[in-house]
Amino acid sequence: MPASLDSNPHSNERQSCTKGLCAKPSADCLERASKSLNIGLINNMPDGALEATERQFLSLLNSASDGISIRLSLYALPGVPRNESGARHISKFYSSVENLWDTQLDGLIVTGREPLTPNLRDEPYWESFTRVLEWAQSHTHSTVWSCLAAHAAALHLDGICRVKSDHKHCGVFDCTQLSDHSLTAGTSSSFRLPHSRWNGLPEDELMNCGYDVLTRTADAGVDTFIKKYKSMFVFFQGHPEYESNTLLLEYRRDVGRFLRRETNRYPLLPYAYFDRDTVIALTTLGQEAMISPHEELLAEVSRILEKASIENTWHSTAACMYRNWLQYICVQKKLQLQDTRAAVEAREVDSFVLAPVAAEAVPASAVFATGHQGSSPISTPARGVLTIL
Secondary structure (H helix, E strand, O other): OOEEEOOOOOOOOOOOHHHHOOOOOOHHHHHHHHOEEEEEEEOOOOHHHHHHHHHHHHHHHHHHOOOOEEEEEEEEOOOOOOOHHHHHHHHHHOEEHHHHOOOOOOEEEEOOOOOOOOOHHHOOOHHHHHHHHHHHHHHOOEEEEEOHHHHHHHHHHHOOOOEEEEEEEEEEEEEEEOOOOHHHOOOOOEEEEEEEEEEEOOHHHHHHOOOEEEEEEOOOEEEEEEEEOOOEEEEEOOOOOOOOOHHHHHHHHHHHHHHOOOOOOOOOOOEOOOOHHHHHHHHHHHHHHHHOOOOOHHHHHHHHHHOOOOOOOOHHHHHHHHHHHHHHHHHHHHHHHHHHHHHHHHHHHHHHHHHHHHHOOOOHHHHEEOOOOOOOOEEOOOOOOOOOO
């Protein structure tokens, strides 16, 4: 399989394969090396979604690989709250981001996490997150910031604060391209992608701070945007990686929160997602729940959802965008490898030019010899050396 999960999470050998090449790789070697990528995934999702998120990104990268070999390595931020099961999974399969500082990844994906505090800067993992952000600017060819990670990144980079909506933007939304870019090459002028968020970033503030907004939704605002540093930063407010049933599971979770009185808002149905019969059944049940909420209704919700028919209308677009992302990384990696080879060749030329001069060097003791006692020094020129007294 072109995309594979790193089987040794505690290894330090995750550098870009630049260091594994010979001093003067051939053109074929450069081509192969540029299509062998090390991608990191910093998974900040809640404990119950850790494995699903790993599976989603691995599957999407595999669909997008198109002849590119990908090794996906998992990383965890210190300070992210975990229960016993989540901590055990992290300990077994993840490496700390502390192992990144002296390494080079070809690409990086950073997921978001539901905040515990009103101000993202007060999150317990904020310091380690911002260090990753600054490291990624010069140690990756490109980094993807997903949903809430995009909000945190824009806040740290440019002080752009996210704005909370009066309802959750949840569903599969129509996205319109605003400009041509290699990241969206091969997609339709309008396509569909899942979103699941309360907050969004203002488009005018993003543009004023030098971000290029690539796609926008009519209902949920900005979809995809980028900013170029040494690394190209790609920001998704949506979730191209979502599987067919991800929004279904989130909806059931949110219904459960309402029925347990953890929130006072019954969730809206995901937009343009469920089939007609499921929409009718869930709408009727939602009206009953708002009149007389009790946890037993969750079993009825689950029964309806088990029969739901869901069409994944976004996978081909998601695979296309991630294929473009991977190909961009390959091009940048090849240029880096070519620069490395050119530097080696330049050093060899310099060494060749300087070598004859070094061979003709004459020690000072051979240039000046002492004549008879009391006489002035006389010149004893070495072969090929003009000595002026």
